[in-house]
Amino acid sequence: MRMPIQSYRDLEAWQIGMDFVVNVYELTKHLPVEERYGLASQMRRAAVSVPSNVSEGHQLGGKSYRRFVSFAIGSLAEANTQIEIALRLEYIDGPMFDAITRKSTRLRQVLHGLRRSLKTNDEPRT
Numbered sequence: 716m717r718m719p720i721q722s723y724r725d726l727e728a729w730q731i732g733m734d735f736v737v738n739v740y741e742l743t744k745h746l747p748v749e750e751r752y753g754l755a756s757q758m759r760r761a762a763v764s765v766p767s768n769v770s771e772g773h774q775l776g777g778k779s780y781r782r783f784v785s786f787a788i789g790s791l792a793e794a795n796t797q798i799e800i801a802l803r804l805e806y807i808d809g810p811m812f813d814a815i816t817r818k819s820t821r822l823r824q825v826l827h828g829l830r831r832s833l834k835t836n837d838e839p840r841t
Contacts, residue, residue, distance in 0.1 A: 723773035728829045731822045732766030732787070738815050739794060746806045754806075758797040764790035765822070769829075781833040788826050795819055 723729050739762035743755040765787045772783025798819075802812045 723770040726769060726773065726829070728784070728787070728822070728825045729766045729769045729773075731818070731825055732769055735765060735791075735794075735815075735818050735822050736762045738818055739798075742798070742801070742807060742811060742815055745811070746801060750806070754797060754801060758794055758801070761790050761794035761797060765794070765826075769826075781830060784826060784830045784833065788823065788830065791819060791823055791826065 720726060736759075739758055743750075743758055746755045768783045768787035768790060772780040772787075775783065795816075798807075798812065798815055801807045802809070
């Protein structure tokens with residue numbers, strides 16, 4: 716049986732999101748120094764935004780919670796685009812891209828599941 720959620724730290728979406736942030740920080744170490752304040756900074760900001768929005772939404776609760784999970788999904792999409800840019804610019808290799816994409820895919824699934832679970836009773840389930 717699963718333990719009840721006492722804190723945002725108990726949420727799988729937050730936990731995987733934190734792992735994703737670490738992965739993105741590791742990935743950005745491979746980018747050229749001239750990208751430190753460009754692509755690397757944008758990737759880090761977008762990645763950090765994912766678990767940050769999950770925790771903020773959890774703290775606020777209600778309709779805000781669902782809205783902030785949606786923001787997290789958007790930030791994840793932004794980070795994924797930036798990771799793809801790094802691949803296309805050949806700043807990272809295929810195996811590195813594949814590894815972070817697997818983590819990102821799992822995170823996206825969990826975030827969408829969390830958002831679905833937060834739908835109000837008057838909204839149709841999709």
